[in-house]
Amino acid sequence: MSTLAQQLENAERLGTVTQNVGFALWQLQELEGIAAQYFVLLAQAKKGMGLAEGNALVEKAQAKTFGTTLHQIAKAGLISPGLEERFAKLLAERNWLVHRSRAESRSAIHSDKAMTILVGRLEAMADEALALLKYIDVETSSFVQKHGVSMQYVEKVSKQLLEQWHAADAL
Numbered sequence: 001m002s003t004l005a006q007q008l009e010n011a012e013r014l015g016t017v018t019q020n021v022g023f024a025l026w027q028l029q030e031l032e033g034i035a036a037q038y039f040v041l042l043a044q045a046k047k048g049m050g051l052a053e054g055n056a057l058v059e060k061a062q063a064k065t066f067g068t069t070l071h072q073i074a075k076a077g078l079i080s081p082g083l084e085e086r087f088a089k090l091l092a093e094r095n096w097l098v099h100r101s102r103a104e105s106r107s108a109i110h111s112d113k114a115m116t117i118l119v120g121r122l123e124a125m126a127d128e129a130l131a132l133l134k135y136i137d138v139e140t141s142s143f144v145q146k147h148g149v150s151m152q153y154v155e156k157v158s159k160q161l162l163e164q165w166h167a168a169d170a171l
Helices: 003-044 051-062 066-075 081-099 112-146 151-170
Strands: none
Touching (some): 003 051, 003 066, 003 081, 003 112, 081 112
């Protein structure tokens, strides 16, 4: 195979890998932020504390590492041992992705087989992060409903918040 053809194949593999790395990181970061909010809502928030105090707790929780947040969630009894194990496995995968994946996966740029293995691992991370996000969503919805907040109100506030975020992005 010519050098140019090989370079094009390598570039295509690199594009596939970086796209999957980016998506996996995106999903993991979303889970990290939502897990911190979940911890604050279920373990730290107090009725009548106000938006400013609540936001301050969320900011403080989101400043902690994902591992710390997961430890706090487990210690507070907010997840079952089975879910704690799933979170721990995903945390280990996240740490591998952030700290060692590039060095350990260099061959993915030069080999279809190595790329397929890496992409499979990245897709599994993203899928598990999404599954855990859905779990937290269900648990959060159940929690707020038990505390007298209607889903219509949650949807209304969520819509307003999204509109504010989108308006800020347009600036």
